[in-house]
Amino acid sequence: MKNKIHEAFQQIHAEESLKHNTKAFLREQRETPSRPSMFRRRFAILASACLFFLAVGFGGWRIYFTPTASVSIDINPSLELSVNRFNKVLAVTGYNTDGKELASSLQVKYMDCEDAIDKIVASDRVKDLLSGDEVLTITVSGENTSQCRRIYSHAETSTKESQNTYCYMADHEDTEEAHHLGLSSGKYQAFLRLQSLGSDITAEEVKDMTMKEIHDLIHSLSGEDDESGQQHHSEQQKNRQDTSTAGTHHQETHTASTSRHHQSTQSTSSSHHRQSTQNNSGESHSRSIHNSRRNHHE
Numbered sequence: 001m002k003n004k005i006h007e008a009f010q011q012i013h014a015e016e017s018l019k020h021n022t023k024a025f026l027r028e029q030r031e032t033p034s035r036p037s038m039f040r041r042r043f044a045i046l047a048s049a050c051l052f053f054l055a056v057g058f059g060g061w062r063i064y065f066t067p068t069a070s071v072s073i074d075i076n077p078s079l080e081l082s083v084n085r086f087n088k089v090l091a092v093t094g095y096n097t098d099g100k101e102l103a104s105s106l107q108v109k110y111m112d113c114e115d116a117i118d119k120i121v122a123s124d125r126v127k128d129l130l131s132g133d134e135v136l137t138i139t140v141s142g143e144n145t146s147q148c149r150r151i152y153s154h155a156e157t158s159t160k161e162s163q164n165t166y167c168y169m170a171d172h173e174d175t176e177e178a179h180h181l182g183l184s185s186g187k188y189q190a191f192l193r194l195q196s197l198g199s200d201i202t203a204e205e206v207k208d209m210t211m212k213e214i215h216d217l218i219h220s221l222s223g224e225d226d227e228s229g230q231q232h233h234s235e236q237q238k239n240r241q242d243t244s245t246a247g248t249h250h251q252e253t254h255t256a257s258t259s260r261h262h263q264s265t266q267s268t269s270s271s272h273h274r275q276s277t278q279n280n281s282g283e284s285h286s287r288s289i290h291n292s293r294r295n296h297h298e
Contacts, residue, residue, distance in 0.1 A: 063085070064084060064086065064088075065084065065090060066084060066085070067082040067083060067084060067091075067142075068084055068085045068142050068143055068144045068147060069113075069140065069141070069143075069144055069147050069148050069151060070082055070140075070141055070185060071083060071113065071116075071117065071139070071140055071151060071155070072137075072138070072139040072140075072141075072185035072186035073117070073120055073121075073138055073186070074137050074138075074139070074184055074186035074187055075126060075129050075134050075211055076129055076210040076211070077094070077098035077101070077102040077103075077125065077126075078095040078096045078098070078099040078184045078186070078187055078207075079092060079093060079094045079095060079099040079100075079103045079184065080092075080095065080184045080185065081116060081117075083113045083147075083151070085147070087113045087114070087147070087151075088111070088112065088113070089108050089109055089111050089112075089113055089116045090109070092108055095183060095184040096207060096208060102120075102123070102126075105125075106119060106123060113151055113154075114151070117138070118158050121158050121159060121162070130162055130163065133164065134210060134212045135164045135165075135166070135210070135211040135212040135215050136159065136162070136164060136165045136166070137165075137166045137167070137168065137186045137189075137211055138155040138159065139168045139169070139170050139184075139185045139186035139189055140152045140155065140167075140168070140170070141170040141172050141185050142175075143172050148169060149169075152169050170185050174189065174192075175188075181203040182203065182204075183203055183206065183207055186211075187206055187207065187211075187214070190206065190214045190215075190218070191203055191206045193218055194221070197218065197221040197222055199217070199221060201217075
């Protein structure tokens with residue numbers, strides 16, 4: 001039986017064209033990837049690219065929206081600016097009712113920090129309070145020390161023409177504790193000052209006080225009067241003028257030295273001139289006397 005089957009298959013012969021086409025088809029299948037395989041490869045590449053851009057985007061988002069400094073502005077409204085490493089305002093938080101109203105009325109979010117400070121200080125609300133003898137404080141704190149110093153320097157420049165304004169720098173840890181107590185960084189610094197003077201005032205009481213009321217209480221506990229209370233701001237202005245004053249003094253010293261040298265030169269020249277004139281006059285006078293005596297002898 002097996003031999004018959006074998007003999008039957010031996011009689012089957014494929015045409016040469018069929019053999020050639022079959023071999024070509026098999027070779028093409030081996031060399032060409034299947035469509036599902038190509039699709040999976042393209043999908044993997046696309047997915048990897050999407051994950052890369054998502055990672056970069058998320059990292060950039062975290063960098064941009066991470067605060068590195070805070071600026072507390074307190075007068076009666078008490079508010080605070082959260083600032084990122086690019087010096088942009090990320091958030092404006094009001095720490096009392098007046099502060100929340102002022103924060104909502106001023107569109108400073110995503111503004112440059114320095115511009116935001118200028119806008120708040122120049123606002124009608126703050127200007128009216130300062131004209132009524134209220135006290136304004138600006139307190140800068142954060143982990144980036146160089147950034148905080150730049151903001152602090154600008155705050156001093158922005159308020160140098162205003163009376164009853166004070167600028168401070170605070171520790172970043174103090175700011176975190178201030179927020180824990182529901183206070184801005186500026187009012188928390190005043191609260192610490194009151195505690196150091198023996199006051200039993202609470203953080204909740206400080207929260208609703210104006211900065212003028214707080215400063216008046218500090219002055220009464222420390223024995224300072226209003227004039228001494230202004231000394232800090234005067235010293236700030238004096239420090240800002242030290243560099244320019246030193247430069248002016250150097251220039252005046254140089255000018256005075258040059259003037260003295262010029263005067264000395266003029267004096268020496270005048271002295272030589274007078275001496276020469278006197279010598280010439282003396283010689284003329286001697287010749288006159290000699291001629292007179294000779295005429296008299298003759």
